[in-house]
Amino acid sequence: MRINHNISALNTYRMLTLNNTAVAKSLEKLSSGLRINRAADDAAGLAISEKMRAQIRGLEQAQRNAQDAISLIQTAEGALNETHSILQRMRELAIQSANATNTDDDRKALQDEIKQLISEIDRIGETTEFNTMKLLNGTLSGNQVGGVGSKLGDATAAYILVDDFNPGSSVTSGISQNVQVIVDGVTFNLTGVTGEDQFQWFQSLQTKLYAAIDAYNAANPNAPVVKPTFEIKDVQSQTSMDFVITSGTKGSKFQIEIRLLDDPSNTSAPAATDLVAELINNNNWTAGSDGQLSATAADAVTKLNDTDKLKMVVNGYTIEVMLNTVGEGTYNAGDDMTQLASDLETDINAALANYKDLTGVDFGTVTVSVKDGALVVESSNPDTVTIQFGVYDVSNALGLAGTGTAVTGGLNFHIGANKGQTLNLQLNDMRAAALNVADVDISTADGAQNAIAKLDSALKKVSEERAKLGAIQNRLEHTINNLGTAAENLTAAESRIRDVDMAKEMMEFTKMNILAQAATAMLAQANQTPQGVLQLLR
Template sequence: MRINNNMSAVITNNKLLGTEGSLSDVMEKLSSGFNINHASDNPSGIAIAGKMQAQIDGLDQASTNGSDGISVLQTAEGALNEVTDMIQRMRELSIQAANGTNSDEEREAIQKEIESLLSEIDRVSQTTEFNKINLLDGSLDCRTYANNVTRIATSNGVPAGIYQLRVDKAAERAVSSTSLTGEYEFDEVFDNTYTEVKTTTHVKTGTFSGGFNFKEFIDTTRWVTTEEDYSDPEKIVTKTTEGDGLGISGSLSINGYPVTFTQGSSGETVYGMLRQACEKGGAVITDFDDPEGIKISSYKYGADAELKIEFSSVEFARALGFYNDGGDEVLDKDEAGTVLPRIADAGEDAVIVLYQNNKDDAGNDVESLFGAQATYKTDGRRVIVSDTKGFEMSFLLDDGFQKDALDPAGNPYDGLVTFNVTDIGSMALQVGANEGQSMKVRIASVSTEFMYIDDVDVTRAEGPEDAMDALEEALSYVTSVRSQLGAYENRLEHTTKSLDATEENMTSAISRIEDADMATTMVEYTKLNVLEQAGVSALAQANELPQLALQLLQ
């Protein structure tokens, strides 16, 4: 027996200390709920759990991001619902204006409401926001840069890159102009013979210098009208009147809108009446002092832009300066060559050449991604290029831009239009826990300009019919934008559900790694508690062993 070193006590104490350490660890797990409280508990496990926790936190935020994205789309879609209602209302007003029972004043009243609705659509487009981000003005659409075109719109099927085309012929309006230029003198006698009264009008213009001035042309006209009444064969009554201004009375219609002129009207009056007839007839008139003579053009461009001017007589057309002397033809002729009291003309659509598969039309190498199956259609200056897989690009060509036309400096244009389509501008929603896991959302502009309804006017001739066509197309445009928003919204709903499910599964996985199993840990705690109690008892017994040595000394 040894008394200096009580090995039994030492051994028992060491075991007891180990039990206390294990019991401390178990109690920490029970109190924290974690199976891993220190890196030493499970070095590989804590590394895995740390990465998984970062993913779980990211997935939770990504799900919130997706919900915010849904809110953005719902905000935009709610505004577009009102835009749809406004377009529907304008179309209803256009149908109302097309009815022949409406006077010009009633159509003007209808036009005021249409203009108010157009302004409201533009206001909605400019002011619909989410968190100070404008949604409907086109700022969330992909940017496309190009020369000599406006109103560029590209579908989701247009890849980013460079696209080129050449404008060989610009769109043109239907046009007619007076044939009077420079110094001109007009002298003609018009006879209108009736049963009992013969009327003779002698019309002669004065001579004016400088550039042509329509008002001066009318004001310098001198006319003399003689009426000879033969109703009483024994007494012929002769009456003569004379004056300055429009040579003879007459009427004309511009695209169906009629206006009547009185003999002797001043140049100011005649020009004002022509201008008003053009406005109502869907035409545009140049300034009265245009040195090339006044020009009347259709308001629209393209083959569908017709201009039809009908005069009450050839003589009246000549009195207004519209002539056909075998030179610059203004008035129409029939098959026999007889001059008719009318002008009929149509505009022309633009003609372009697409550079496809990185080749121009001559086979030279260029940078252009238009595909081999790409085609285009034109409506005046408006061009729509389409191809497979949802490719569509639309734009509006600048007026007069074409190959060999002269720029302001007098240099010829090459007619080339280069589009740089980018991925810049769309809203990127972060819908994943890692870099690059984003979803791009594009929202096209819904301004009246991009929907081509900014010039709707039911007061013009054929205006209600044109308005119905334009508003029908605008309605289709808005419906397409809303459909795209709905597709985005449905996608985001599925995305958020997927994120939530992934987060749930990853939380379950990390729980298996770092969470303590309370039942197993409690069993361990009970075992260690018993061992500790046993160790304390054994240590007490071991400490009493040296006392036995005293019995040997008695």
């Protein structure tokens, strides 16, 4: 029996300390209502919870932002309601003035009211404000920049090329042939095309085709067909040169198609034989189409190297596209732009993936294709991603000037919890000059007639502006509902991580409290145990 170290008491004391600590933690959780009061309670859970809290508070603020945006829109739309009423009154006065029963003095009186109404339109446009911002004087109209669709240089027209053309070689031994030619989608059936050699045969084809086009255009003056050109280029020798048939329509969407038609006197020519397909193996024919690189564009792109950069603004982020693939490519005049489109698509998507890794923002993917002779860049997320080309000289070399689908200026309402989640609104100039009614004069009958047309146009502009504002207001109301739902669901998720389950914790507290009391009682018993040594001293 030992008395210097009471092991039972030490063990009981340790358990008592643990129980008291557990009781203290339970009391803290029960009193705060939180399962996580400090990082030590659940380190990973705290990090997740705080990230969710940032999103929740962002969503709630975005709701308030959207509500403020609706208030601004209602202010502007309310002012335009009065502008509408004024324009209706002005139109009414113009129709009254146009009536022959009025004298010059009557029209002068009507014009006096018109002047006052014009002044009031200007006053509304100048003084309508929200939070000191003027809404209808044109300062919030925005500007068009950049674009999603962009054209690379000038696409060449459709063409057919006879490479290494030999004008002296026989083609059909003088046999008359029927030929079908389709130019810009219009079909011409030609008979009696003949020649002793290639050059004469094409001369005959040109003469008959031109005559057929002249007849067609005479019958269809509103939709004429432009004659294709027949010409010899790149002469190497008397027997080697290029013969090119080119559509007269720049950027034509249609191939020039030439087929031999069924001719009973020509047993060697089957019905509707594609002349290009029949002769391509022997005469090196190639058919071109809209969407080839012009000489200027091909030269500019070829000068690029893999260290050149294309600057883009995507979803508010300025990014640089390293033209690795494009810079290593070779492009010639007359080349189809499909290869360049593929190379550019590879480089842009590589840049977007890289910036996603850096920022955590998913920019989606980009497709680059050739449509109607244009190099078109499109995002997989058109509702949230704006592609805006500019700044670097390489943009000009690529011809990516844009079609003006992106907008700068105006008002950007931040209606999301994260960067770049905005809605842009432009408010057009609604003053008299912008509506083209500043000089309305109904002091004469003719002036009144002209005024009616002007006022109809002004009413249309105001109606379009109000309709736009109404549509955006309706959209924002849906936005508010969506933000509220998202915040509610995210709050529920955060609550499951951060908040304590009171019933479960009360059960835990009761258990630990009983254990603490039991440990206290046992410690008292353990302290009494060493007194047994006194029995040995008797």
